Amino acid sequence: MKKIDLDQTFGKKKVxxxxxxxxxxxxxxxxxxxxDLMNDVMSFGIHRLWKNRLARLANPQARQIIVDLxxxxxxxxxxLSHPNRSVYIADPSLEMMKQGLNRHDIPCIxxxxxxxxxxxxxxxxxTVAFGVRNMTHMKQGLAEIHRVLKPGxxxxxxxxxxxxxxxxxxxxxxxxxxxxxxxxxxxxxxxAYTYLIESIRRFPDQEEMxxxxxxxxxxxxxxxxxxxxxxxxxxGVKK
Numbered sequence: 020m021k022k023i024d025l026d027q028t029f030g031k032k033k034v035x036x037x038x039x040x041x042x043x044x045x046x047x048x049x050x051x052x053x054x055d056l057m058n059d060v061m062s063f064g065i066h067r068l069w070k071n072r073l074a075r076l077a078n079p080q081a082r083q084i085i086v087d088l089x090x091x092x093x094x095x096x097x098x099l100s101h102p103n104r105s106v107y108i109a110d111p112s113l114e115m116m117k118q119g120l121n122r123h124d125i126p127c128i129x130x131x132x133x134x135x136x137x138x139x140x141x142x143x144x145x146t147v148a149f150g151v152r153n154m155t156h157m158k159q160g161l162a163e164i165h166r167v168l169k170p171g172x173x174x175x176x177x178x179x180x181x182x183x184x185x186x187x188x189x190x191x192x193x194x195x196x197x198x199x200x201x202x203x204x205x206x207x208x209x210x211a212y213t214y215l216i217e218s219i220r221r222f223p224d225q226e227e228m229x230x231x232x233x234x235x236x237x238x239x240x241x242x243x244x245x246x247x248x249x250x251x252x253x254x255g256v257k258k
Contacts, residue, residue, distance in 0.1 A: 040155040044111060046214055047091075047153075050202075051114040055092055057212070060201050067094075069245050073146060073177045073252055074098035076243075079106075083143040088132055088164070089150020093119035099146070100125055109135065110150075132160035137167040144168075148177040152222045161235035168257040174237065180244070180251035181224040190249060194219070225251050 034042065050057065058066045074095060079085055081103040087096040090108035092115055100106045100123075108127045110116050116127040130136040132147075132154040145164050154160040164174050182190045194216045202212030223231060225242050228251075232240045237255025244251050 036155050042214075043153050043155070047112040048114040050212075051092075051112065051118050054115065054118070055094065057202065061198050061212075065246060066250075069177060069250050069252075070095050070098065070148060072243075072245065073148060073175055076252060076254065077144055077146055077173075077175050079104055079144065084141065085144045085146070086135075086137065086142050086167075088135075088145055088147040089153065090127075090146075091115040091119065091150075093123050093125050093127075095146055095148055096125045097123055109137075131155075133163060135163045135167050139166055140169050142167045142169060143172050144175070145172070146175045146177075149179065151176055151178055152218050158231065158235060161232060161237075165236045165257055170257055172257045174232075174253075174255045174257075176228075176232075176253040176255075178222060178228070178251060178253070179219040180222070180228070180248055182246075182248040186247050186249070225253075228253055 047054070077085070077099060079099045079101065081101075083104045085099050085104060085106045086109050087093070087099065087106065088109045090096050090110050091112065093108050096106050096108045106125055108116060108119065108125050109130050110127070111129060111131045113129055116129070119125075120127065128136055132150065133156050145168060147164075151157055151160065161174075168174065181187075198216055199213045222228075225244065225248070229240050229242060232253060232255045235255075236257070238258045240253065240255045242251050242253045
């Protein structure tokens with residue numbers, strides 16, 4: 020079976036890149052009001068532990084400029100925020116960011132990962148959680164992240180990945196049979212969560228993602244598996 024690029028898929032469908040971008044935007048606009056609740060239900064709250072780990076590894080420092088890309092409602096940006104540093108949420112979905120503005124005042128910037136609204140060599144740290152796989156052109160997005168980071172700046176990417184073999188059958192069953200039903204029950208959007216599961220399945224595994232980041236110019240790329248590989252944090256440094 021010929022492998023279809025992630026850039027040209029939406030769920031199980033093969034689509035053009037422009038159509039993919041519109042469909043993904045529609046998905047997040049629809050689920051925005053219950054996105055955080057749905058994450059709690061789907062992961063039994065474990066996603067909060069993963070995001071805490073991401074924030075600790077980001078290790079924010081005074082006077083740094085930090086961007087949480089695909090930051091949505093701002094749950095990670097809140098963990099990084101402090102009066103002695105500048106933290107921004109960057110996301111293409113206005114609806115997602117509007118939900119977050121009900122509980123924080125972190126600056127929000129409407130921008131896609133492929134065309135970041137930041138100057139060259141201007142950002143100390145970029146975090147992105149469960150957002151890289153939703154970029155229309157992931158490699159272009161990684162190149163943009165690399166462009167805006169300062170030399171020595173870091174990208175930290177939290178994404179779903181490949182679980183260990185013993186866990187995979189149970190994980191797959193939960194993903195294909197339970198999560199869409201939960202999406203229909205909690206968010207009223209079974210189709211949206213079917214897309215999310217398919218995008219996870221097509222996303223590069225740990226080693227392949229490491230190679231892609233290295234090819235995109237990142238140095239000292241490493242990763243840490245979370246929950247037996249269900250999720251993974253990749254870290255790369257700009258030379």
